[in-house]
Amino acid sequence: xxxxxxxxxxxxxxxxxxxxxxxxxxxxxxxxxxxxxxxxx
Numbered sequence: 001x002x003x004x005x006x007x008x009x010x011x012x013x014x015x016x017x018x019x020x021x022x023x024x025x026x027x028x029x030x031x032x033x034x035x036x037x038x039x040x041x
Contacts, residue, residue: 004010015023023033 001007001010004013022031024031025033
């Protein structure tokens, strides 16, 4: 939290590191996606 300030900023930084050029599915190479939050409203 000291490095990123908020949970959202931390998640955005991790996404940028993981998918530098944006998300691409490793199975089908498409860039469409949605986020599933298990146990969250």
